[in-house]
Amino acid sequence: MLLKPLVSIITIVYNGADTLQKTIDSIACQSYQNIEYIIVDGGSSDGTYDIIEANKKVIAKWISEPDDGLYDAMNKGIDLATGDYLWFINSGDEIYDAETLSNLFVNNDLADIYYGDTVMIDAQGEVIGERRLQPPIKLQYTDFKKGMLVSHQSILVSTKIAEKYNTKYRFSADFEWCLVALKKAHSVVNTHLVLSRFLDGGLTKQNIVPGLKERFDIMRRYFGLGSTILHHIPIAFRFFKYVIVYKRF
Structure with missing residues (x-):
């Protein structure tokens, strides 16, 4: 039996004493064994360090320093x-359930990218609902003309094609990172699974206007100004319709 791929699950945290343990628990409970769990702490001053110390058996590597x-x-x-794959599950977010990774790697024909669905949760871990944008049946980089159709927490990218994040962007570099990975990928697999539970109200949502400006600039660079403007008409319509119907965005 071939060894299943090593998945590097990375959690970014800063002063996450109220959210980190649930994230760690969602990794620790995985039935899938070939995991390299990494925590990058930005030099927290609350109780984050103590939580990391208490969970060292689960954590393969960690650092704590300003970034x-x-x-x-x-x-x-x-x-x-x-690892063979990168998966970012940041503090407050969770892998969907204990069998998620085991259900993902069901054969030995490994893809460049795996993606799936996301559910939104509140600070108490209660499900709010589905993400506003849903992933298509077949995902390719040009689909990002319609916005970020897959959550950053629900995409696993092979380290063979993964690049560094463009730190020019403070709020939307994940949009470009996923787009570039999809553009380079030869094989992209829709898992048809819910892969993650995403904590609502993160950095991008707290900075929605500058984040949208950055995303527009990224789309302009990859798809051209005319195409970006044209595609923002239905994007804006769907956004406001969603806000009116669901009272959230």
């Missing part, structure tokens, strides 16, 4: 990773 923002910390995680 230059979220994506600089993510790049540190990539530098530490030795």
